[in-house]
Amino acid sequence: MSGKTSTLRPHGGYRRLRSFQVTEIIYDGTVAFCDRFIDRRSRTHDQMVQAARSGRQNIAEGSRASATSSQTELRLVNVARASLDELLLDYEDFLRQRGLPAWSKDDPEAREVRAVGAGRDRTDQSDQTGQTDHRKDYARWLDNHDPAVVANALICLIHQANYLLDRQIQGLEQQFVEGGGYSERLAAARLEKRRQAISHPTDLSDPTDRSDKSKTLPAAPTCAACGKAMVLRTARKGANAGSQFWGCSGYPECKATLPV
Numbered sequence: 479m480s481g482k483t484s485t486l487r488p489h490g491g492y493r494r495l496r497s498f499q500v501t502e503i504i505y506d507g508t509v510a511f512c513d514r515f516i517d518r519r520s521r522t523h524d525q526m527v528q529a530a531r532s533g534r535q536n537i538a539e540g541s542r543a544s545a546t547s548s549q550t551e552l553r554l555v556n557v558a559r560a561s562l563d564e565l566l567l568d569y570e571d572f573l574r575q576r577g578l579p580a581w582s583k584d585d586p587e588a589r590e591v592r593a594v595g596a597g598r599d600r601t602d603q604s605d606q607t608g609q610t611d612h613r614k615d616y617a618r619w620l621d622n623h624d625p626a627v628v629a630n631a632l633i634c635l636i637h638q639a640n641y642l643l644d645r646q647i648q649g650l651e652q653q654f655v656e657g658g659g660y661s662e663r664l665a666a667a668r669l670e671k672r673r674q675a676i677s678h679p680t681d682l683s684d685p686t687d688r689s690d691k692s693k694t695l696p697a698a699p700t701c702a703a704c705g706k707a708m709v710l711r712t713a714r715k716g717a718n719a720g721s722q723f724w725g726c727s728g729y730p731e732c733k734a735t736l737p738v
Contacts, residue, residue: 492541497642500595501534501558503613504635507620508565511632515572515625526568532561533639548654555650559643566636569629578626581634587627591619591634701726703734710738 492498508530516523540554573580581588594615613620619631699708704726711725724736 492538495537495541495646497558497639497646498534498537498541499612500635500639500642501530501537501562503616503620504562504565504632504639505530505534506613507616507628507632507635510620511625511628515628522568526565529561529565529568533558533565536561537643548650552647552650552654555643555647559640559647562636562640562643566633566640569633569636572629573626576625578629581630585630587619587630588634591616591631592638595635595638699724699736701728701732701734704728704732706732708734708736 508526512518512523512526516526536554536558540551540558543554544551570580572578616631616635619627622628622631698710700706701708706726706728708724709727710722712722713719722738724738726732726734
């Protein structure tokens, strides 16, 4: 193996992300909620479970993709955000269609649910593996016999996850603009190489010219007739035999010339 330093960014640490931890609670809580309170034969049952799963899975997939592409990571995190918005509507519909109460932002229960999350945000999780069962912190609400309590608690958690994802997306957008991932840097390097080749060609001389090329050549002009780059040529016959001139690279279609 060579000693070359990897250009891949650190990636795959999604279990330590608070956004992933909260969406995992939402996923597990939604599976249990749907099994308890929604007919398993209902299409809504499957849609809610899939939306909750998408929220979690796309954060993980985005984290794994971050090594090679910031754009892919950003797209997947946005998909996670959209899935949670869909799930939020399903829970709001559940409460409204059954005439069940919805907690306001300042409801004491809503404030307590948010306080659990705020307490976890203040705890340094950097040295943990992310394998802790975070759902137990919310068992008081998620295991409640009242579907309204469970739905409202999950709505609070979705709002919390969306807040975390909005911050994550903002950071990823800035990261993408500043440098991107491995794929974006390769693409940028390739474009820069092409730009340099066009702006500063290394050899625009006539390939059939056997004259001394060690001397410094002037910058190649652009053909005034067709706009193509001109190349340095050497006259082979006539009164100017042996002398150099600029000839259009589009020859023989374009026969424009310029003196050197």
